[in-house]
Amino acid sequence: MSELLLEARGLVKRFRSQSLLRGSHETRALDGVDLQIRVGEVLAVIGESGSGKTTLGKVLLRLTPATAGEIRFGGNDLRALRGKALRLKRREFQMVFQNQRANLHPKMTVRQMLDESLRLHRPKLDAEGRAEHIGGLLERVGLSAKAEQRPESLSGGERRRVGLARILATQPKLIVADEPTSGLDAAIKLQIIDLLRRLKESSMTYMLISHDLGLVRRIADRVVVMLKGRIIEEIPAERLGDPRHHPYTARLMRAAHLSEDHASQGPSVIEVGVGGEQRHGGCVYAADCPVARERGLLTRCRQERPEPVALGPGHWVACFASADPIEEEP
Amino acid sequence: MGGRAERIAFWGSGAIVALVIAIGLVSPLIGYDPAAAVDYEQKLLGPGAGHWLGTDAQGRDVAMRLMKGTEAFFLPGLMAAGIATMAGALLGAIAGYAEGWGRTLVVGFLQLVDTLPRLIFIILVCTILNPSITLIAGVAGVLFIPSIATVIRRKVEALGSEDYILAHVAHGFSTTRILLYHILWLQARPLLIRQATYVFGYVLFVETALSYLGDYGVQEPTPSWGNMVAQTRELGGASAWPWVFPAVAIAVTIAAFLAFGNLLARRDEEAIR
Ligand SMILES: Nc1ncnc2c1ncn2[C@@H]1O[C@H](COP(=O)(O)OP(=O)(O)OP(=O)(O)O)[C@@H](O)[C@H]1O
Ligand code: SF4
Ligand SMILES: [Mg+2]
Numbered sequence: 001m002s003e004l005l006l007e008a009r010g011l012v013k014r015f016r017s018q019s020l021l022r023g024s025h026e027t028r029a030l031d032g033v034d035l036q037i038r039v040g041e042v043l044a045v046i047g048e049s050g051s052g053k054t055t056l057g058k059v060l061l062r063l064t065p066a067t068a069g070e071i072r073f074g075g076n077d078l079r080a081l082r083g084k085a086l087r088l089k090r091r092e093f094q095m096v097f098q099n100q101r102a103n104l105h106p107k108m109t110v111r112q113m114l115d116e117s118l119r120l121h122r123p124k125l126d127a128e129g130r131a132e133h134i135g136g137l138l139e140r141v142g143l144s145a146k147a148e149q150r151p152e153s154l155s156g157g158e159r160r161r162v163g164l165a166r167i168l169a170t171q172p173k174l175i176v177a178d179e180p181t182s183g184l185d186a187a188i189k190l191q192i193i194d195l196l197r198r199l200k201e202s203s204m205t206y207m208l209i210s211h212d213l214g215l216v217r218r219i220a221d222r223v224v225v226m227l228k229g230r231i232i233e234e235i236p237a238e239r240l241g242d243p244r245h246h247p248y249t250a251r252l253m254r255a256a257h258l259s260e261d262h263a264s265q266g267p268s269v270i271e272v273g274v275g276g277e278q279r280h281g282g283c284v285y286a287a288d289c290p291v292a293r294e295r296g297l298l299t300r301c302r303q304e305r306p307e308p309v310a311l312g313p314g315h316w317v318a319c320f321a322s323a324d325p326i327e328e329e330p
Numbered sequence: 331m332g333g334r335a336e337r338i339a340f341w342g343s344g345a346i347v348a349l350v351i352a353i354g355l356v357s358p359l360i361g362y363d364p365a366a367a368v369d370y371e372q373k374l375l376g377p378g379a380g381h382w383l384g385t386d387a388q389g390r391d392v393a394m395r396l397m398k399g400t401e402a403f404f405l406p407g408l409m410a411a412g413i414a415t416m417a418g419a420l421l422g423a424i425a426g427y428a429e430g431w432g433r434t435l436v437v438g439f440l441q442l443v444d445t446l447p448r449l450i451f452i453i454l455v456c457t458i459l460n461p462s463i464t465l466i467a468g469v470a471g472v473l474f475i476p477s478i479a480t481v482i483r484r485k486v487e488a489l490g491s492e493d494y495i496l497a498h499v500a501h502g503f504s505t506t507r508i509l510l511y512h513i514l515w516l517q518a519r520p521l522l523i524r525q526a527t528y529v530f531g532y533v534l535f536v537e538t539a540l541s542y543l544g545d546y547g548v549q550e551p552t553p554s555w556g557n558m559v560a561q562t563r564e565l566g567g568a569s570a571w572p573w574v575f576p577a578v579a580i581a582v583t584i585a586a587f588l589a590f591g592n593l594l595a596r597r598d599e600e601a602i603r
Contacts, residue, residue, distance in 0.1 A: 063500050090502040103497045107516045120502060170501070 004072075005174055005205055006037040006060065011069035013052075013059050013229075029055040031229035031284070033069070037174065037207060042200055044208045044216040044237065046252070047226030053209045054098055056226070057176040060207070061093050062086065074173065091121055094167040096160070098178040098209075103163035104151040110138070110162050111147040114169055121170040133169070141165045141195060157188030164195060175199075175206040181215055193218060213240070213256045222314060225249045228284040233317040234308075246317040247291040281305065283319070291321045340593040346586035353397055354404030362398050364551035367391065374569040386558070386572035387565060395553035396575055402547070402554030406467030407533040411526040413471030418478025419522060423509045425479060426486030436479075444476035452536060456546040463548050466540070467533050474532070478525045485518050520595035527591025531584040538580050555580050 013030035029052045037043050045053045058064040060071060062078055071078040073093065081089055097103050104113060114137055118130045125133060138144045141161040151159055160180060167175055180196065181189045196219055199206065210216055216223060220237040225246065233246040241253060282302040286292055292301040297320050308316040369389035377384045383392040425436045448470070455461065455469055486509070489495050498508050514522075534555070540547035541556030548554035558576035565572065 061500065063496060087502055087504060090500060095497070095500050097493055097497055099493050103494060105494055105498070105512055105516065117501065166501070 002039045002041070004036055005039045005074060006035075007072045008033060008035045008060060009070040010034065011056070011059055011071070012067045013055050013064065014067045028229045030059060030066070030069075033229070033231055035060070035224065035231065037205060039173075040203045040205055041221045042206055042208055042219055044210060044220035044223045045226060046211055046213065046216060046223060048211065048252075051226040052229040053226055054178055055229075057095060057178055057207060057209055061095050061174075061176055062090075063095065091170055092172055093174040093176070094170055094172040096163050096167060096175065096177040096180055098182070103166070104159060106151055109148050109150055110143065110154075110165075113162065113166055114138070117166050117169040137165045137169055140168065142191065155188070157184050157191060160184070160192060161195065164192075164199075168199075173205060175204060176209065177206055178209045179211075180208070181210065181212055213253075216240070225252070230284050230318070232284070232319070234315065236314045239312075239315060242311075242315065244311050244315075244317070244322065246285075246319050247289050247321065248285045249317075285319075291319075295321055297321060336593065336596075339589055340597070343586040343590035343593065346582060347590045350400065350404075350583055350586070354400040357397050357400050357404075360397070362394065364390065364395075364553065367394070374571060376571050383575045384571035386561060387568075392558070392572060392575055395558060396555070396579060399553040399555045399558060399576065402463055402552070402556070403467075403534045403537045406463050406537075407530040409464065410467040410471035410474070410533045411529040413468060414474035414478055414529045415522045415526045417472075418475045418525065419482050419514050419518065421475060422479035422482025423486050423514060426483040427490055427505070427509055440476040440479050443473065444480075446473060448473045448532075449536070449539065453540070453543070453546075456540060456544075460546065463537060463554075466536065466547065470533055470536055471529065474525070474529050478522075481521055481525070482514070482518055485521065486513055489513050489517060520598045523598060524591045524595040527587045527594075531587040531591075534580060534584055534587075 011030050011033040012028070015027040015029055017025050017027070031052075033052075033056060035043075035056075045056060047053055055064065059066045062071070062081070066079060069079075073089070076089065078089070108116070111134060114134045115130055118125055118133055122130070122133070134147070135144070138147055141164055143158060143161055143165065146154060146158060146162075151162070154162065164180075177196070181192050184192065193215060196206075196208070196215075200219060208216065208220055217237060217240060223235050223237050223240060224231045225233040225235075225248070227248050233249050235242060235245075235249075245253060282300075282304060283289070283292075283306050286298065286301040289298075289301065292298045300320060304320075306318045306320050306322075308318050309322045310316045311322065367388075367390040369385075372381070372385050372389035373387055375381055375385040375389075381391045381393065383396065385391055386395070421436050421440060425433055425440065428436075451473060452466060452469055456466065459465070461469075490513075495508060495512065498512055499505075503512070537547050537554055538556035538559060541554060541560045547556055550557055555576040559573045559580065562573050
């Protein structure tokens with residue numbers, strides 16, 4: 001196995017919101033997350049809306065401070081870095097934000113943005129070298145004709161590609177791509193997928209946040225499943241669909257399957273609602289878990305936090321019922 | 331946007347601003363001795379061939395004095411605008427972005443200065459120090475720092491929580507570059523243009539007001555638009571020629587600067603949006 005690029009341990013991120021009516025309210029966006037990313041792999045993070053995927057990406061790249069936990073990036077303790085040291089480190093990891101407007105300065109043209117990135121990340125290039133490089137980058141993302149445009153006159157897919165081009169300009173060691181295909185129509189989606197694939201071929205390491213299982217299957221090497229701020233399963237991408245999935249993942253897969261049948265064009269997008277308040281003691285799925293009820297595990301599931309149980313190479317689930325495989329419903 | 335009327339207003343006010351600036355730049359190159367210009371035989375003439383805009387009570391050419399009078403406010407006005415916008419932008423950016431004691435210090439300073447009523451404070455400074463117009467302009471510039479800083483601070487605070495600014499942090503840009511270039515230059519430039527022309531107009535206004543109110547500002551025999559208008563006090567109703575042109579010049583110049591600043595800022599907003 002290749003060498004570790006990033007390792008996180010016990011990450012916690014709490015958001016506190018004040019509201020006049022409800023008083024102070026706390027969200028545990030990350031509730032004790034352990035994660036490793038190896039050089040050259042594509043790690044997918046899946047999970048429903050609000051499960052903490054974006055927060056995980058931002059915390060890992062120090063875009064939001066973690067409440068607790070440890071992050072090591074290429075041997076450095078990331079949380080301890082400050083000021084200039086942190087800024088220099090930032091060049092080694094980049095994030096493609098979920099909100100595509102967000103990546104781009106509204107008042108700069110595509111060329112200006114790329115030029116600025118190159119100035120910052122490749123200070124040795126002269127103006128001519130930069131111009132040449134910009135040409136290459138634009139070609140790579142298929143935007144050669146849009147160099148002089150500003151974000152407002154670009155489509156969602158084009159904005160994403162500018163964001164990617166900008167990130168490619170920096171030659172980062174790690175890219176976190178947050179929902180790179182959401183909200184795009186099928187054709188543009190394919191362009192992005194194609195681009196992500198080529199990135200993978202050039203052995204770029206990235207973390208792909210997505211609830212698009214089709215995309216995940218096509219690109220990822222390894223998948224982690226998040227629910228309410230925790231990672232509840234890790235599995236090699238080619239084993240998605242394994243009968244021994246975590247009960248929540250199993251439900252996700254079924255939901256995705258259904259939506260694939262219904263809307264046969266394009267990859268499936270998962271979205272299953274999980275109700276109930278967050279419980280910090282027990283399993284985050286306890287309130288909705290059919291398996292817990294079937295097997296009479298509910299009391300334990302509500303009180304104890306399930307630890308990861310290894311099921312095979314690169315596959316574990318955090319579930320008390322995982323000792324015996326869970327049968328897929330027909 | 332920008333209809334025909336706005337276009338005319340833009341170019342019209344722009345022409346006046348350009349003219350004032352050109353005169354302000356050229357005037358110091360032309361020699362003028364106010365004592366030698368006195369000629370009582372020519373006093374209080376109306377506009378005519380020898381004296382385009384007539385003469386004043388001492389027979390001095392009004393057109394010449396009008397031109398030389400720009401020196402009283404031109405450089406001081408530029409200086410005040412420079413002080414106010416640069417310091418205002420910088421402090422506003424710090425107040426909007428920084429944390430900790432730096433911010434506390436800046437906000438405290440801004441609040442303190444902001445409590446001072448501008449014109450009254452300037453008059454107070456004048457009665458105590460009787461300073462040069464340059465110093466007065468400097469004081470005026472400082473007095474405008476808080477209002478500009480507040481506008482900039484709001485802008486910086488609003489943008490600071492925008493995702494794309496976070497994206498720029500993530501990309502590895504320094505705070506200085508984000509503040510100075512991505513926020514101030516690219517996003518707050520129109521605001522600063524507007525404020526700068528306003529402060530410039532204000533200095534002209536202050537110079538006029540001081541000359542009119544008492545023996546402050548630029549003193550006779552050195553010409554200023556303000557002390558030219560102030561001659562009405564000595565003239566009584568004898569003749570309007572000595573003061574009507576400077577009065578019009580003051581009104582038109584202030585109006586043109588304010589209008590041009592606004593319209594230029596609007597154009598800039600549209601161009602870079
Ligand atoms: N700035 C914030 N302030 C307060 N709560 C936040 C903030 N950002 C995220 N949260 C909360 O943290 C939880 C996780 O949010 P996050 O954005 O990480 O979810 P996500 O998995 O990326 O969802 P999606 O698929 O919708 O993008 C949510 O409950 C969200 O409301
Ligand atoms: S630990 Fe219990 S509640 Fe959680 S998924 Fe397993 S069976 Fe269900
Ligand atoms: Mg998200």
